[in-house]
Amino acid sequence: MRIYFRELKANFKSLLIYCGIVVFFVVVGFSKFSGYAENPEILQVLDAMPAAMLDSFNMNAFNLTTVVGFFGVMYAFMGLILGIAAVMWGSDIISKEERDKTVEFALTLPVKRSTLITAKTAAAFTNCLILALVTWGMNWVVAGNYNPDQEYYRFLTQGMTVLVLLQFIFLSIGVFLGSVMKQHKRAGSVAISILLGTYFLSVIAGLKEEWDFLKYLTPFKYFDPSLILHESRIEPVYLWISLGIIIVSLAGAYITYSRRDLYI
Amino acid sequence: MNIFFHEFKSYLKSAGIWSVAIFLIILIYFSAFNTIAVEAEDITRLMSSFPEELLIAFGMNNMNFGTLLGFFGAVFLFCQICLAIQASNYGFSMLSIEERELTADFLLPKPISRGKILTAKLLAAFLALTVTNLSVWVSSFFVINLVRDGRDYDTNALVMVLGTVVIFQLFFLAVGMVISLLMKRVRSVIPLSMALAFGMYILNIFGNMLGENTFEVISPFTQFDPNYIINNGSYNYPLAMISVSVILIAIPASYLLYQKRNVASAV
Amino acid sequence: MSIIEVNNLTKYYGKARGIIDVSFNVDEGEIFGFIGPNGAGKSTTIRLFLSLIYPTSGEAKIFGKDCIKYGPEIRQDIGYLPSEVFYYEGMKVLDLLKYSASFYKKDCTKRLYELSDLMELDLKRRIDDLSYGNKKKVGIVQGLLHSPKLIILDEPTAGLDPLMQQNFFNLIREENQRGATVFFSSHILGEVQRLCSRVAIIKEGKIINIQNIKSLQHDNYKKIRLEADHLDEKAFSFDGISNLQRENGVLSFFYKGDINKVTKIISGMQLSDVIIEEPSLEEIFIHYYE
Numbered sequence: 001m002r003i004y005f006r007e008l009k010a011n012f013k014s015l016l017i018y019c020g021i022v023v024f025f026v027v028v029g030f031s032k033f034s035g036y037a038e039n040p041e042i043l044q045v046l047d048a049m050p051a052a053m054l055d056s057f058n059m060n061a062f063n064l065t066t067v068v069g070f071f072g073v074m075y076a077f078m079g080l081i082l083g084i085a086a087v088m089w090g091s092d093i094i095s096k097e098e099r100d101k102t103v104e105f106a107l108t109l110p111v112k113r114s115t116l117i118t119a120k121t122a123a124a125f126t127n128c129l130i131l132a133l134v135t136w137g138m139n140w141v142v143a144g145n146y147n148p149d150q151e152y153y154r155f156l157t158q159g160m161t162v163l164v165l166l167q168f169i170f171l172s173i174g175v176f177l178g179s180v181m182k183q184h185k186r187a188g189s190v191a192i193s194i195l196l197g198t199y200f201l202s203v204i205a206g207l208k209e210e211w212d213f214l215k216y217l218t219p220f221k222y223f224d225p226s227l228i229l230h231e232s233r234i235e236p237v238y239l240w241i242s243l244g245i246i247i248v249s250l251a252g253a254y255i256t257y258s259r260r261d262l263y264i
Numbered sequence: 265m266n267i268f269f270h271e272f273k274s275y276l277k278s279a280g281i282w283s284v285a286i287f288l289i290i291l292i293y294f295s296a297f298n299t300i301a302v303e304a305e306d307i308t309r310l311m312s313s314f315p316e317e318l319l320i321a322f323g324m325n326n327m328n329f330g331t332l333l334g335f336f337g338a339v340f341l342f343c344q345i346c347l348a349i350q351a352s353n354y355g356f357s358m359l360s361i362e363e364r365e366l367t368a369d370f371l372l373p374k375p376i377s378r379g380k381i382l383t384a385k386l387l388a389a390f391l392a393l394t395v396t397n398l399s400v401w402v403s404s405f406f407v408i409n410l411v412r413d414g415r416d417y418d419t420n421a422l423v424m425v426l427g428t429v430v431i432f433q434l435f436f437l438a439v440g441m442v443i444s445l446l447m448k449r450v451r452s453v454i455p456l457s458m459a460l461a462f463g464m465y466i467l468n469i470f471g472n473m474l475g476e477n478t479f480e481v482i483s484p485f486t487q488f489d490p491n492y493i494i495n496n497g498s499y500n501y502p503l504a505m506i507s508v509s510v511i512l513i514a515i516p517a518s519y520l521l522y523q524k525r526n527v528a529s530a531v
Numbered sequence: 532m533s534i535i536e537v538n539n540l541t542k543y544y545g546k547a548r549g550i551i552d553v554s555f556n557v558d559e560g561e562i563f564g565f566i567g568p569n570g571a572g573k574s575t576t577i578r579l580f581l582s583l584i585y586p587t588s589g590e591a592k593i594f595g596k597d598c599i600k601y602g603p604e605i606r607q608d609i610g611y612l613p614s615e616v617f618y619y620e621g622m623k624v625l626d627l628l629k630y631s632a633s634f635y636k637k638d639c640t641k642r643l644y645e646l647s648d649l650m651e652l653d654l655k656r657r658i659d660d661l662s663y664g665n666k667k668k669v670g671i672v673q674g675l676l677h678s679p680k681l682i683i684l685d686e687p688t689a690g691l692d693p694l695m696q697q698n699f700f701n702l703i704r705e706e707n708q709r710g711a712t713v714f715f716s717s718h719i720l721g722e723v724q725r726l727c728s729r730v731a732i733i734k735e736g737k738i739i740n741i742q743n744i745k746s747l748q749h750d751n752y753k754k755i756r757l758e759a760d761h762l763d764e765k766a767f768s769f770d771g772i773s774n775l776q777r778e779n780g781v782l783s784f785f786y787k788g789d790i791n792k793v794t795k796i797i798s799g800m801q802l803s804d805v806i807i808e809e810p811s812l813e814e815i816f817i818h819y820y821e
Contacts, residue, residue, distance in 0.1 A: 014455070025466070088455065099452075188454045196349075200342070204292060211296070266633040274619075365620070369613035370673075373581040374634040375606035526544075526584040530615040 003116060007093060007123035015127045018085045019134045025081065026138040029074055030145070067148035068155055068229065071139065075159060075225045076202075078135060079166055083195055083220070085131055086167040089124040090174020091191040094257070095184035103262045113258045121175050121250070128167040136160040155229045162223045162234060169219045169242050170195065172249035179253035182260070216241065267376070267384035275354070275392035282350045283399035286343055290403045293339045297332070297411050332408055332417040333425075337491040340425060343400060344432065344485060345465055350396060351433040352457035354389040355440020359522060360450035366530040378523045386441075386515075393433045401426050421494045428488035428499070435484045435507045436460060438514035445521035449528065481506060532595055534559050534681055534712040535580070540589035542575055549575040551736040552589070557714060557729075562707055564727035564744075565716040566816065572736045573716040574614070577685050580714075581611060593681060607635060610679035614686035616670040618658045624669055625654040628676060635677040646672040649698060664690040671699060675706065682706060684715045688722060700726060720813045732816070752787035754814070757797065758804035766796050785810070 094117065097103045107113065139156055174191045181187045202220035205211050215221040222238035359382070362368040371381065404426060408417065440460060444450050468485035481487070487503035535557035542549035550572035557563040567573055578584045579591055582602040591598045593605045618627055628647070632639040647654055650668040658669065667690045675682065682703070688696045703726065707713055717723055723730060724744065732740040752773070762782045767775060771788030780803075786793055797805065 017459075084458065088458075092452070188452065192454060192458065196346075200289065203342075204296060266630060270619075270630060366615070366617040367619055368583060369611070369616075370618060370631070372583050373606055373609065373611045374631075375603045375609075376634060377603045380603075524585065529578065529583060530613065530617060 001115075001119050003111070003119035004123050007120050008126060011089065011093070011123065011127055014089070015130060018081070018131055022078075022081060022131065022135045023138055025077070026135070026142055029077075030070075030142045067143050067146050068152045071143070071152065071156065071159070072225045072229060075163075076220065079163055079220055080199060082128070082131060082135065082163055082167050083170045083199075084192070086124075086128050086170040087174040087191045087195045088188065089127055090121070090171040090176075091178040091187040092174075093120045093124045094175055094178030094253070095181070095187040098184040098262065107262060114254050117175070117179065117254055117257055121171070121253075124171055124175070125168065128171055129164065132160055132164045132167065135163075151229075154232070158228050158232060159225060162228060165239075165242055166219055166223065169245050172246045172253075176249035176253045179257035179260075219245075265380075265384050267371075267381060268388050271385050271388035272391055275388060278350075278353075279392040279395045282346065283396045286346055286396065286399055287403040289342055289346065290339055290400075290407050293342065294335070294407045294411050297335050298413070332412055332415055333421055333494045334491075336404070336408065336422070336425070337494060340404075340490040341485070344488070345461065347396065347400070347429060347433055348436050348461035348464060348484070349457055351393055351436035352440045352460045353453060354393065355437040356444045356450065356456045356460075357453045358385050358389055358437075358444070359441055359518070360444045360447075360453070363528045364450060364453075368527045368529045372527055378525075379519055382519055382522050386437075389437060390434075393437065394430075397429045397433065400429055418494075418497075421497060424497075424499065425490045425493050428490075428493070428504075431504065431507055431511070432484050432488050434511050436464075438511045438518070441518045442514040442521070445518055445525065482510075532559065533557060533592075534561075534594060535563075535714060536592040536595075537576075538590050538592075540576070540579060540591050541587045542572075542579060542584065543587045548572075548736045549587075550579075550733070553733070553736075553738050554589075555731050555738060555741055557712060559712055560707070560710060561729060562703070562713040562715060562727045564723040564730035565714065565733065566718055566720065566723055566730060567733035568718065571733045573718075573733060574685060576733070577611075577683055577714075577716060580683065581606070581609070607677075608680040610674040610677065610682045612670050612674040612682070612684045612687045614689060616663075616666045618666070618669070620659055622658050623654070624652060624656055624658055624661075627658060627669065628654070628673055631673045632676055637677060639676045639678070642678055643672065643676045646675055646702075649702065650695070664692065664695070667691055668695065671702075675702070678706075678709075678711075680711055682711050682713045684713065684717075686717055686719075687715075688717075688719065720811070720816055724811065752785040752810065753790065754783070754806075754808050754810050755786055755793065756781060756783040756804075756806040757800070757802055758782075759800055759802045761801070767793075 097106050106116065136156060139160075140153065143152060143156075173194060177187045177191050177194075178184070181190065198218040199220055201214050201218040205214040205218065205221055219242070222242060223234050227234060357364075362371055372378075404422065408422070440457060443456070443460070450456070464483040465485050467483040468489075481503055484507050487500060487507050489500070492500055533556040535555075537553055537555050540553045541551050553572070553576060565573055565576070575584070579586055580593060580598055582599050585599060594608065596605055598605065622630075624647075628643050632643055650672055652665075652668055652672060658666065661669070667687075671687070684703075688699060691699060700722070703713060703715075713726070715723065715727060727744055729741065729743055731738055752771075758781050760780065762777065762780065764775060764777055764782065767782070767784060769792065771786050771792070773785045773787075775784040776782070
């Protein structure tokens with residue numbers, strides 16, 4: 001589909017930039033790791049910290065001194081970067097027609113609006129996939145320096161797959177916002193606010209017992225990396241919630257965009 | 265000045281939202297304080313024997329979770345991220361808005377020099393940021409006193425930390441301005457401001473691992489690290505000077521660049 | 532004193548040409564037309580006047596002062612109507628007009644309301660909700676409310692309905708009679724013909740002609756149209772005849788030269804109808820556009 005390819009081309013520069021960021025992050029991250037590798041003192045430190053604190057930094061199940069452990073900790077940050085990319089691509093790809101005033105071109109073509117959304121979402125999702133692949137690839141290659149065992153590679157692959165799902169959640173939310181919001185200029189800010197807000201929630205969710213329910217509200221907490229590592233699974237409940245969010249958001253996007261008045 | 269009022273009005277809603285958001289962040293974060301504080305004494309002892317790298321990585325070096333101010337350090341870091349995003353947003357959008365919304369044909373043919381336009385916009389943005397700054401001050405004092413439960417804290421240190429907000433904001437505002445003027449066309453502000461804000465944040469976390477203090481020093485997050493100030497009772501003057509210099513260079517540079525800019529308009 | 536003085540004004544956008552070596556003068560009280568095909572450099576020239584962009588070389592002076600150096604000062608008395616009108620979001624018409632008026636040293640309130648009345652503007656509406664034509668009307672009021680001495684128009688009537696166009700032109704004429712100089716860029720030649728006294732033609736960045744409207748038409752040719760039963764084209768095949776066309780019982784051509792040559796031939800013919808007229812600006816200029 002021509003729209004799909006056109007959007008891929010148009011977003012290419014942005015994709016490159018995010019890939020660059022990921023590459024930088026992984027390289028620098030692992031060079032930092034060299035400071036931890038096989039360092040027994042650190043283990044002591046971690047054992048002594050209160051669970052709440054560790055939870056905020058996602059460290060409670062990980063042995064920071066191994067590659068696997070380190071990755072588990074970095075997982076949250078990577079989720080953040082990939083999430084930002086996804087939500088921005090999602091909201092931007094729809095609202096750009098109104099922003100760049102190309103509405104009178106793109107939306108008067110002999111194409112249904114729903115087809116337009118499908119093509120654009122697919123293009124944005126492709127970008128997310130590529131970004132995830134690059135992340136996966138970098139983590140694979142750079143970790144090689146430290147000779148991790150099979151467990152790491154399995155963890156990496158499964159972890160990244162799950163992150164793709166996370167991306168899809170945020171992508172859907174972004175697409176929804178871009179389609180629904182009449183004030184299209186705000187779509188990006190709202191998308192980022194939601195992302196930052198859920199990240200904040202994920203940080204504080206572990207601080208107090210009573211706040212545990214916040215886990216349901218923030219996608220960053222849906223997929224527990226320690227569970228993935230040790231049991232190769234995620235909790236089904238969250239899978240359903242994720243699918244729910246995705247379906248509702250996309251459905252909402254399709255329905256509202258098809259009916260909405262588009263002005264310049 | 266008319267431009268000043270017009271611009272400031274357009275910032276009101278945004279400044280309001282950020283101010284409330286920061287208040288909520290400080291409030292919510294601190295409400296967990298009491299849980300943490302209980303176990304804090306144990307941590308403190310062990311922390312002192314920790315390897316530097318680990319602590320630095322999670323911004324926990326020099327941190328003392330058990331104390332009010334120690335905890336505040338972590339909270340403040342999150343606030344700094346928000347402040348950075350807000351100031352970057354204002355910086356990048358301030359001078360590019362006429363080109364993005366094609367209103368250049370309205371404003372620039374008016375009988376007013378580019379310099380005056382920039383001054384008005386700069387002041388308006390700064391005032392808006394100051395509103396948020398005030399919120400940080402008020403929220404911090406209010407919340408800390410709310411949860412203090414009879415504990416004492418060093419007011420001076422707190423004031424010193426809060427005092428960094430102004431320069432911090434100015435840094436992102438000025439850098440955002442200058443970069444936007446160096447670009448031929450600014451299409452979308454958010455990716456740029458996120459990149460600047462998060463870029464500086466990540467630089468702070470990772471930078472010091474790349475080699476003795478090379479990159480990290482340009483990041484305001486490093487220069488105005490709350491824990492440093494709390495523990496040392498003073499600012500890190502050499503580092504702070506870096507930001508000040510950047511601001512002092514960026515602002516006149518912006519004037520020059522804006523004066524000379526060939527402004528794109530609708531046709 | 533010339534109100535506008537342009538000397539070898541040149542602007543390159545990187546390698547792309549904007550305008551090259553443009554020179555002309557506009558005198559006080561004139562309505563000066565500035566025409567040319569798309570992309571010729573009309574808007575570029577205007578933007579240089581207003582220091583939205585800066586020249587590569589050459590200079591432009593308005594009211595005797597350099598446009599760049601004395602920009603803010605001279606713009607106190609310049610009114611600009613751009614071809615496409617965009618305003619800040621969320622403002623009502625009245626708010627925008629007041630904001631615009633606040634830049635000028637004089638009190639524009641009376642004129643503001645006068646003009647709004649004339650253009651039938653609803654001051655309470657939000658600008659975002661206006662149609663393109665209505666936004667243009669706001670643009671007109673906004674450009675004129677400070678009673679400027681020089682009015683710069685860039686495709687001013689695009690989007691206006693014919694009645695409003697009439698109003699607009701009357702307005703411009705009135706301003707002109709009050710002493711304002713008008714610089715009028717357009718490629719709707721009928722408009723230019725109606726309003727302007729002098730005209731400069733720009734093409735591909737260069738001025739190719741500056742002339743009086745009257746003499747432009749006069750110096751050119753006459754359009755002649757003959758209707759008759761028996762038409763002999765060969766009778767009209769001498770020097771000065773061009774564009775000879777024959778359609779049914781109608782013979783038309785352009786003629787430049789001694790008109791008596793033609794009238795002699797015509798007088799010997801049995802005609803049912805004859806039209807001899809000056810060509811419209813359109814017809815003259817199409818050849819410049821080619």
